[in-house]
Amino acid sequence: MEKILDIIELIAYEKGLKIDSVAGAVKEAIIITAKKSLDEHIAYDVEIDKKNKTLKLYQKILVCPPGDERLSSDPDNHISITEAKEMDEEVEVGDELRYELSLENMSRSAVNTLYKELEFHIQRLIETQLFEKYKSQVGKIVSGSVVRVDDEGNTFVEIDEIRAFLPKKNRIKGESFKVGNVVGAILKHVSIDRKNGIQIELSRTTPKLLEELLRLEVPEIKDGDVTIEKCARIPGERAKVAISSSSPKIDAVGATVGVKGVRINAVGKELKNENIDCIEYSPIPEMFVARSLSPALISSVKIDGTKAIVTLPSEQKPKAIGKNGINIRLASMLTGYEIELIEQGGVLGIPTASLTQTPKEEKKDISSLASLFKE
Structure with missing residues (x-):
């Protein structure tokens, strides 16, 4: 030849x-x-x-x-x-x-x-x-134009020279896309086979998306001066991020939130107005659990294996639980502890009520109890 x-x-x-x-x-x-x-x-x-x-x-x-x-x-x-x-x-x-x-x-x-x-x-x-190329981008944000949305709500996104798949289950609740919309998502999984070629799965519900958006929005995180230690999300509703600073001169929470909340609000807007709580991470479990239940003010925390027993004033309990139990669920997801709330009561401080929330539980029969309180 x-x-x-x-x-x-x-x-x-x-x-x-x-x-x-x-x-x-x-x-x-x-x-x-x-x-x-x-x-x-x-x-x-x-x-x-x-x-x-x-x-x-x-x-x-x-x-x-x-x-x-x-x-x-x-x-x-x-x-x-x-x-x-x-x-x-x-x-x-x-x-x-x-x-x-x-x-x-x-x-x-x-x-x-x-x-x-x-x-x-x-x-x-x-x-x-x-x-x-795309395997090296797993866990990173990619963006592309929507080319098709099927009858089941699954979205197909064209990213450069390839078409990716955003399943309905990986989409934020209440979110919808139309052909031509530009979508940013985490590249969750990539595979290849001889029959179907390359398969790319995207996600907008993973906590990794929140982390990457913060990394893009906050220079201190991108430069490594502020570190995202833990992250937990209930997509489209609320999230908690535990952050720390490598320098005593840098306020990790302040840097992440930005002046008048401009940075954190920009990230929340990208996530369909998700409400994001930033807390300072602590390697001390008791302190980390107490901070994770913010905005509630905690009296004491006792760690017992995988359980965190939290004592707090009665007026703080609704804040710790949150609307429909969302705050305690996120705190449990963030810390990895099963959280039990014990209300202070009586002259001697004898517990009068308790509530438990485990990290694995998606739903707990607490909504009826939580509805008794208002944040």
Whole structure:
């Protein structure tokens, strides 16, 4: 094949691929075509002459000692040393003889086979390159235009050269998109298979989206001066973020919230007006739990295994619970503790009521109790 290297370089340039990768795909396509068109039992090899920019197809034959069983079981690819020395006195056992095969007189069917194989292998290269590109972006925000919304509410987003999938379950409650809308989401998962190609799943409900939006909005977080330690969300409703500062000169909460709340409000707006609480992280579990229940003022916290027993004044209990129990749920999700609230009561402070919330519970029969109180 004349000037094959020029063709390879052209394909690599047009598809944005590495020349060596395209060359490997061409070699593999030619070998598969030779097996289908000439003889599937023969061992082939392909070489590209970079100087002359040509490609050559060879049959490989291994030189074996007399009596080697491979001479009878696979005679097409093996030759005895005795027979080989008749052609070349310097040949030794273990050497590989190579015979050039012509590619110029390929049949029409062979040419069609080569074209299909080359197209298939180039497409696989493109998909593999895209897979590696998007795999490195898992957990990061990507954005694109909505191209379709199906009857079930699943949204399809075009991101550069590929179409991603935003399932309805990964969409914030009450959120809807139309064709042409620009959507930002976390790249949650990417996979590839030979049948469906690359599959990309997006999410707007993961806490990671909140973290990444804060990283984009708050320079101190992006620069590493402020660290997001923990994050918990009830998408579209409320979230809590625990942050810390690496410098005593930087107010982590103040930097994240911004002047008059401009930074945190910008992030909340992107999340369908999600209400975001910023609290200062503490490595001391008791203090972290107390802060996580903000805006409630806590009297004391006792850690007992995976449970945090919180004592607080009766007037603070509705704030700790929050509307429909949302505040205590988020505090439990944020800290990882099962939280039990104990109300102070009587002269001796004897507990008069308690309420427990575990991190794993999505819904707890507390709404009826919470409705007795107003924030």
